[in-house]
Amino acid sequence: MTVHARIERAMPPRTPPCRRPADRGERLARTLVAHAARAGCVVRLTVAMVEPWCSATFSGSVIALTLDAMPCPALTRWLAVLPEADIPLGRDLIADIAVEAEPCRLRVLLCQDAANG
Numbered sequence: 001m002t003v004h005a006r007i008e009r010a011m012p013p014r015t016p017p018c019r020r021p022a023d024r025g026e027r028l029a030r031t032l033v034a035h036a037a038r039a040g041c042v043v044r045l046t047v048a049m050v051e052p053w054c055s056a057t058f059s060g061s062v063i064a065l066t067l068d069a070m071p072c073p074a075l076t077r078w079l080a081v082l083p084e085a086d087i088p089l090g091r092d093l094i095a096d097i098a099v100e101a102e103p104c105r106l107r108v109l110l111c112q113d114a115a116n117g
Contacts (some may be wrong), residue, residue: 006085022071023047024050024061024063024092024110024112025047025050025061025063025065026047027044027089028063028065028089028094028108028110029045029047029085030037031087032045032065032106033045033088035078035082035085035087036069036075036078038079039074039077039078039081041069041071041072041074041075041076041078042070043067043068043069043075044067044068044069045065045066045067045068045106046065046066046068047063047064047065047066048064048065048066048105049062049063050062050063050064050066051063053109058093058095058107058111058112059111059112060092060093060095060107060110060111060112061109061110061112062107062108062110063106063107063108063110064105064106064108065105065107065108066103066104066105067104067105067106068104070074079099082099082106083096083098083099084095085097089110091113092110092111092112092113093110093111094107094108094109094110094111095109095110095111096109097109
């Protein structure tokens, strides 16, 4: 059998289906909800807005998340330490988190794929 005949008879390679990358806003919300849970408070975060952002060295998004939670001391503590928290998000980098009081929401600067700069 010639090489060409073998190629024609060969089974196609089994490649896993390509997954679409998760929406960064939703992924960020899930990560922050888990972070809040570890701090002892239950929150619900909804993506309100995602805007592209870039600087000379990074590209990413500004993501606004609407915060819904019952007031409690754990929530107050979590929101107080959140802007300085080190929250792992894979290869992306949370560069800044601002807590806005009215309406209660988080504004996050997310630099995408910071490992590849």
